[in-house]
Amino acid sequence: xxxxxxxxxxxxxxxxxxxxxxxxxxxxxxxxxxxxxxxxxxxxxxxxxxxxxxxxxxxxxxxxxxxxxxxxxxxxxxxxxxxxxxxxxxxxxxxxxxxxxxxxxxxxxxxxxxxxxxxxxxxxxxxxxxxxxxxxxxxxxxxxxxxxxxxxxxxxxxxxxxxxxxxxxxxxxxxxxxxxxxxxxxxxxxxxxxxxxxxxxxxxxxxxxxxxxxxxxxxxxxxxxxxxxxxxxxxxxxxxxxxxxxxxxxxxxxxxxxxxxxxxxxxxxxxxxxxxxxxxxxxxxxxxxxxxxxxxxxxxxxxxxxxxxxxxxxxxxxxxxxxxxxxxxxxxxxxxxxxxxxxxxxxxxxxxxxxxxxxxxxxxxxxxxxxxxxxxxxxxxxxxxxxxxxxxxxxxxxxxxxxxxxxxxxxxxxxxxxxxxxxxxxxxxxxxxxxxxxxxxxxxxxxxxxxxxxxxxxxxxxxxxxxxxxxxxxxxxxxxxxxxxxxxxxxxxxxxxxxxxxxxxxxxxx
Ligand code: HXC
Numbered sequence: 001x002x003x004x005x006x007x008x009x010x011x012x013x014x015x016x017x018x019x020x021x022x023x024x025x026x027x028x029x030x031x032x033x034x035x036x037x038x039x040x041x042x043x044x045x046x047x048x049x050x051x052x053x054x055x056x057x058x059x060x061x062x063x064x065x066x067x068x069x070x071x072x073x074x075x076x077x078x079x080x081x082x083x084x085x086x087x088x089x090x091x092x093x094x095x096x097x098x099x100x101x102x103x104x105x106x107x108x109x110x111x112x113x114x115x116x117x118x119x120x121x122x123x124x125x126x127x128x129x130x131x132x133x134x135x136x137x138x139x140x141x142x143x144x145x146x147x148x149x150x151x152x153x154x155x156x157x158x159x160x161x162x163x164x165x166x167x168x169x170x171x172x173x174x175x176x177x178x179x180x181x182x183x184x185x186x187x188x189x190x191x192x193x194x195x196x197x198x199x200x201x202x203x204x205x206x207x208x209x210x211x212x213x214x215x216x217x218x219x220x221x222x223x224x225x226x227x228x229x230x231x232x233x234x235x236x237x238x239x240x241x242x243x244x245x246x247x248x249x250x251x252x253x254x255x256x257x258x259x260x261x262x263x264x265x266x267x268x269x270x271x272x273x274x275x276x277x278x279x280x281x282x283x284x285x286x287x288x289x290x291x292x293x294x295x296x297x298x299x300x301x302x303x304x305x306x307x308x309x310x311x312x313x314x315x316x317x318x319x320x321x322x323x324x325x326x327x328x329x330x331x332x333x334x335x336x337x338x339x340x341x342x343x344x345x346x347x348x349x350x351x352x353x354x355x356x357x358x359x360x361x362x363x364x365x366x367x368x369x370x371x372x373x374x375x376x377x378x379x380x381x382x383x384x385x386x387x388x389x390x391x392x393x394x395x396x397x398x399x400x401x402x403x404x405x406x407x408x409x410x411x412x413x414x415x416x417x418x419x420x421x422x423x424x425x426x427x428x429x430x431x432x433x434x435x436x437x438x439x440x441x442x443x444x445x446x447x448x449x450x451x452x453x454x455x456x457x458x459x460x461x462x463x464x465x466x467x468x469x470x471x472x473x474x475x476x477x478x479x480x481x482x483x484x485x486x487x488x489x490x491x492x493x494x495x496x497x498x499x500x501x502x503x504x505x506x507x508x509x510x
Contacts, residue, residue: 015071042235059101073104092127126163156248163189179347184227185229260293280330287323306334307340361401399425
């Protein structure tokens with residue numbers, strides 16, 4: 001018996017060595033942790049239950065029969081994060097660069113299937129070079145199986161991808177089909193084909209950082225939802241994110257103890273809006289004052305900053321915040337902002353997370369760049385996403401709600417449940433200057449008349465009361481009571497039920 005146990009220990013120790021000491025050292029020298037060190041940080045201490053430690057590849061081409069490593073380049077299993085079940089697969093770059101063989105794919109597919117059956121999130125940690133080249137079509141088939149599970153799990157369980165090294169091929173396509181992608185600055189890259197292939201095919205010389213580093217993907221391509229300084233910070237933040245999310249679409253989002261009472265007014269909000277309507281203010285201040293303890297997990301913080309998206313909690317329960325940001329491009333809606341917010345809204349709707357929307361939007365961004373870039377369809381994505389969402393929706397207009405953007409931003413007409421406005425709200429087809437120049441074009445050369453017309457327009461339209469008279473707003477509220485109003489509103493919507501016409505699925509303008 002003693003020998004058998006020794007043999008298990010020996011085999012397990014060999015598996016835990018992955019690609020060996022030299023490659024582990026190289027991993028550390030690049031500022032990266034190993035797969036097992038990552039598991040330790042991600043999960044609650046001692047909670048990891050590993051599967052398939054001894055799985056090996058079955059390839060015999062190119063001398064591969066002499067290079068079998070137990071585990072085959074991916075550590076898989078389940079554990080808990082703050083007591084809640086998660087499944088995970090963590091690529092081991094020290095074994096064939098974390099590349100995917102048929103056996104490696106079977107390990108991933110096993111945890112994907114278990115996560116789906118048992119209703120728990122899957123976290124994939126990527127540090128890998130895509131399909132294992134020596135395995136040919138078997139590797140491609142393996143990816144196909146992983147991709148199919150990504151698609152079937154979408155909207156059923158949260159899927160999170162954490163990019164912690166150079167990732168190519170299938171190791172970027174699978175993440176692309178998950179709900180969120182996070183990266184580590186300076187050590188992680190994502191590209192379909194790496195710089196060498198780029199040079200061969202297009203003659204373009206580009207560094208990995210410029211082709212697919214965290215900066216590119218969080219500011220330009222919007223592939224990644226956030227980036228962190230190092231592995232430890234990134235994994236710790238993933239624990240924080242999981243705390244906001246329900247385990248599946250069958251469960252309600254988790255609730256955590258909240259210490260900030262809702263009855264207490266925040267007088268500072270009464271002066272958040274500057275007297276000059278063209279002066280910006282920071283909408284994040286409002287979010288932080290409405291969310292429990294100011295705890296806000298922002299999604300896509302560095303992309304399309306003219307709209308803010310992220311998770312917070314109200315009375316301990318998760319909500320998704322969507323808010324125009326007057327500090328950037330006056331909070332205008334453009335293609336990027338619309339796409340960013342639409343995807344976030346749809347995630348929240350999939351997983352029963354109520355939406356709280358703050359509106360200060362001067363309209364859609366005009367110009368050829370936007371029109372050629374498909375603003376019509378991108379803007380429609382957000383309109384579509386807000387309208388189809390059946391989760392509780394509470395909207396508060398703080399200042400401008402002009403034109404189509406008024407409709408889009410979770411207006412009453414887009415089936416929002418409760419629509420509030422602050423007394424500073426201005427709801428109109430457009431701002432005074434543009435409106436007067438169009439409807440009183442004949443007076444354009446008479447400054448006195450134009451000033452008079454402008455004043456008349458401002459008095460008539462640039463307030464919340466016309467919309468309130470029509471019932472398009474449910475109430476005009478004092479800024480200081482916003483948190484209380486929203487919290488009580490959410491309480492009233494807890495048992496919301498809506499019927500939707502039968503359909504296989506909708507056809508959101510992609
Ligand atoms: C087999 C691989 C591998 C792969 C890396 N390795 N990628 N082995 N198949 N795809 C091995 C290397 O041989 C090396 O082994 C070790 O992993 C580390 O790789 P390095 O190149 O030394 O590391 P680095 O310089 O950091 O570069 C990492 C990399 C690069 C950027 C990921 O290795 C790379 O470009 N790999 C190929 C990427 C690729 O084109 N993959 C196929 C994509 S197609 P040793 O023994 O020296 O440690 C695909 C299809 C899926 O995925 C379908 C999509 C729709």
